[in-house]
Amino acid sequence: MNKIQLLYVENVISRKKAGVRQTLRFFTRVEDVSYDKRIDVVWAGEDGVWQTLPASWHSKPEHDKEYWQARMDFRLAPDKSLPGNIRFGLRYQVSGVEYWDNNQGLNYSSQADSGVKLTCAxxxxxxxxxxxxxxxxxxxxxxxxxxxxxxxxxxxxxxxxxxxxxxxxxxxxxxxxxxxxxxxxxxxxxxxxxxxxxxxxxxxxxxxxxxxxxxxxxxxxxxxxxxxxxxxxxxxEPLKILILNLHCYQEDNQDYKFSQIARAIEELNIDVVCLQEVAELWNDGAGDWESNSARIINDRLASPYHIHTDWSHLGFDKYREGVAILSKYPLTKHDARYVSGSHDVYDIHSRKVVMAQIRVPYIGSVNVFSAHLSWWENGFSEQFKRLCEWADAKQSAHVKATLLCGDFNIAAGSAGYHLVVDAHQYEDQYLAANSQGLFEKIFRVNDPHWQDYLNDDYRIDYIFLNKASGLRVTSARVLFTEQDYGRVSDHCGYFMVFEPK
CATH class of the missing domain: 2.60.40.2440 (Carbohydrate binding type-21 domain)
Incomplete structure (x- = not known):
């Protein structure tokens, strides 16, 4: 197809008690050359004056095509006539290049009150x-x-x-x-x-x-x-999930960064947030809710989310360090437990996980776990095993999906990642969304050389989805980089979108 193609134009005049109105609508299909694009309808009515009407994005029917639309409404007034018959063309500006669909230089036409005209044969x-x-x-x-x-x-x-x-x-x-x-x-x-x-x-x-x-x-x-x-x-609306390690109050400009996280949650309309290294002041072990970093972020949302948080151990000699889940939707169930052998609050390898069952509209019940596990040499294997056993125990016929989210302290391709792959139970959703061929080799075909393919992948933060779940990931992106909301931690965030299969 051409880079831009008009599909139809609609030209209607209505008469009501409020007056006479003319509505013009344009619908077009474009090739998705780049994110930064502009689509305009360049048109003139019976007065012969050429004008520009910006189009807006409508939908994306496939990975390299988009629909765009434009609409204008005019009311007849004593000092203002209607456009009547119009002539027009479509202009597509992208990456410094301009493309046109103007009926091969002759321009399109639409007669006043003529209804719908198909232009796509x-x-x-x-x-x-x-x-x-x-x-x-x-x-x-x-x-x-x-x-x-x-x-x-x-x-x-x-x-x-x-x-x-x-x-x-x-x-x-x-x-x-x-x-x-x-x-x-x-x-x-x-x-x-x-x-x-x-x-x-x-x-x-x-x-x-x-x-x-x-x-x-x-x-x-x-x-x-x-x-x-x-x-x-x-x-x-799909299910949107963010995972982020907050770095336990170790950031410069910490207060500003909390605000940036809240801003991203609102602007991206995120449904569920799984946080790790959530900290509040130690206060002789009693804690201090007012200083809890998950609470602070939540309170900066225009409409605060439902929150479930718990702590594991003393962090950086001055904080109760733990994990949290923020959810736009109510928590129908929630729980917290240690997955480490140690429950000693003075042991950094004491690791507690929180879970929440969330009823997501039009999707169903979803079990979400926010985890921060130890490194491979410090107990990852036993902790991940206990986490999976706990998740299995929480599974039931009405649960649509189970997601293990957070900082697992295992690099992609490492021994810990190998343990996840070999269990054939949970799958790496960032890889599923962004490297589908590689995902197939690792999780479906079990290519003997799969570890070699991950040599340049340094992720330790994941969303692992139970492969028997009724959800599928549709997109995944890295968040909190210099290109979007800025760095807010020593970790990046990962933002993923899920739909029913």
Whole structure:
């Protein structure tokens, strides 16, 4: 395809008591050349004045393609006319280069109040679709533009909410005016380009994800819109998890860094935060809640999260050092226990782990463990074994997934990492998201040379997901670097996103 391609334009005039309004909408497909991009509609109405309308990101149907959209609304006023008929082209600026889709230099046109015009040479196209499912939404409308198919025998949406293990078919109905009846009931001449508008409603209930495609049947032929072979997909908000070792109050500008962590949690809309080296003043072993670093971060959120924290041992001769979980959603269960043989609070290798069972909307119950284990030579093996046994005991039929999160003090490819791999129970989710070929060699094929592939991987912080879990990681990135929120610890953070399989 070209770097940018217009899929459809919509031009509608409505008349209500509040006045006359003209709405223009543009929908385009672009090649994802770089993150830093700009898409504009360059257009002119009947007054001949050329203007620029910025487009906004809509969705990402596949790894190298994106949908962008633009919309304008105009109200007729005594001193201001409507644009009426328009001419336009699309401009795509990225990496210092400019690309155009302007109908091969002739510009596109759209007549006033003409309805939908398809420009992509497709006989059927899904239009006006949302890029996510709203909280509480149980019905999804589907609007289909069929080119000159007002006499189609059947228009059908084929859909699933469980990745095509079960499928449904919902018929669509022909709509002479697919726009909101109250707003646009007096539209002058909708669909003058010969586009037939069909509408269907999918009842998805509490499903997390909807996938669908559309078929049009006419005179024994079947025409499809399956999103260029990828099917349409729309879902609820995924589960977003952050892990971070806080470095036990050893940072310069510590107070500012706590604020940066809180800022990242809010801006990235993170659901669950697993923290290690959480510290509060020792105070002769009694602790000091006001100085607890997890509490301070939590209190700096606009809406504080649910918090569960506990401590293991004396750290840096002045702190109670431990771990914590912050959760946007209530904790249905929580627990804490030592996984080390030692429970001596003056022994740095006394290691306690906290767990929380969290009910995540549209996903289900998830068991999350925040851990900070000892180095290999100081007891990692026995600690990890006890952690896995504890996690197994917490597993039940209604638990969707189990995630072991935090600082495991084992480098990727080390003996400790080998122990995790050889157990065939938990899998490294950062690797799954970013190096899928390597992930397959290590966790699925058990390539005898897998350790060699990790020579340059110095991570010791992980999210290990039980391979029997019903979740899959969709993205993973390093956080708190010079490129984003700055360094806040001697560790980086890891931010990962999960969806149901």
């Amino acid at each position: 497709l006989p059927v196209l899904n239009i006006d679709f949302a890029n996510k499912l709203d909280d509480g939404q149980k019905i999804v409308p589907v609007t289909v533009a069929a080119d000159k198919f007002t006499d189609a025998d059947k228009v059908t949406v084929h859909w699933t909410t469980d990745n095509w293990r079960h499928t449904h078919k919902t018929p669509c109905h022909f709509k002479r005016d697919h726009w909101d009846k109250e707003a646009l009931s007096n539209a002058r001449n909708p669909n003058q380009y010969g586009i037939a508008i069909w509408k269907g409603w999918l009842r998805i209930g509490q499903a997390f994800r909807l996938q669908y495609s559309i078929s049009v049947e006419r005179d024994g032929q079947v025409f499809w819109d399956n999103n260029f072979g990828k099917n349409y997909s729309v879902s609820r």
